[in-house]
Amino acid sequence: MADINLSFLTLCILPILLLLFLKLIIRPHPVTIPIKSRHVFITGGSSGIGLALARQAAAEGARVTILARNPSKLEEAKASIRLSTGIDVTTVSADVCDFDAVKTAVESVDPIDVLVCNQGVFVAYELEKQEIKEVREMIDVNLVGSFNLVKAVLPGMKSRSDRKPLSIALYVVSGRAGYDVFVSFDLTRL
Ligand SMILES: NC(=O)c1ccc[n+]([C@@H]2O[C@H](COP(=O)([O-])OP(=O)(O)OC[C@H]3O[C@@H](n4cnc5c(N)ncnc54)[C@H](OP(=O)(O)O)[C@@H]3O)[C@@H](O)[C@H]2O)c1
Structure with a gap:
């Protein structure tokens, strides 16, 4: 009888323990x-979400660079961050669709620890009402632009010998049209 009880317990409890153990080691860790x-380094940092992120990062003690195309909007953003945090951010003007300009911008600043690809344009109508040139612009700025940024930043990140965390966050393709992807990963864990 004792043997049967022991086998029963083993059969019931072992799989549960195994599942708990697997859950513990497999679940994604934040x-x-x-x-x-x-x-x-925050792209699209001269307005909206990018500017809010830049302000928050500066307030948390990060060294912040913001990138966008329009230099006067960048200067306004810099002044507004200084006003609210007392901190000066660096600004760089470039079009993310132009890989050479992105590479030059990346090489003009300190090595980047955290890249936030946040630049974006989006056309606020349903897809069937969007012009093909608008769709192309969204793909160029939001998607190809992000590839250009990662391609320009990655070699510097990969060549770093310190084992401090490095991260790239991608906000791929336009919002409200219903195909958002926001991915962030820590390169030192890859
Ligand atoms: N706001 C929302 O509710 C919402 C929702 C979902 C997703 N999103 C996405 O989140 C991101 C930011 O949205 P937001 O509302 O903060 O946008 P936003 O206020 O319009 O800001 C866009 C930023 O991107 C820059 N930018 C645009 N085209 C660029 C280019 N070719 N090269 C470099 N910089 C460029 C703009 O500056 P310049 O024009 O001077 O270059 C500006 O700094 C976008 O990808 C957007 O699609 C927004």
């Missing part, structure tokens, strides 16, 4: 990238 004193 990664926190410390940004204090790190260089955070």
Whole structure:
């Protein structure tokens, strides 16, 4: 009788323990990238979400660079961040669709620890009402632009010998049209 009870217990409990163990080791672990004193490079940082991120990162002690095309909008953003945090961010003007311009911009600043690809345009109608040239622009700026940024930043990140966390966050393709993807990963864990 004792043997039967033991076998029954083993049969019931072992799989449960195994499942709990698997859940513990397999479940994705949230990664926190410390940004204090790190260089955070935010594209589309002259307005909207990018500007809010830049202000927050500066307030948390990061060294921040913002990139966008329009230099006067960049200067306005810089002044508004200074006003609210007392901190000066670096600005660089480039069109993310132009790989050479992106590479030059990336090489003109300190090595990048955290890249946030946030630049974006979106046309606020349903797809069937969008002009083909508008769709192309969204794909060029939001998607190809992000590839250009990652391609320009990755070699510098991969050549770093310190084992501090490095991160790239991608906000791919336009919002409200219903195909958002926001991916962030820590390169030191790849
Ligand atoms: N706001 C929302 O509710 C929402 C929702 C979902 C997703 N999103 C996405 O989140 C991102 C930011 O949205 P947002 O509302 O903050 O946008 P936003 O206020 O319009 O800002 C867009 C930023 O991207 C820059 N930019 C645009 N084209 C560029 C280019 N070719 N090269 C370099 N920079 C460029 C703009 O500056 P310049 O024009 O000077 O270059 C500006 O700094 C976008 O990808 C958007 O699609 C937004």
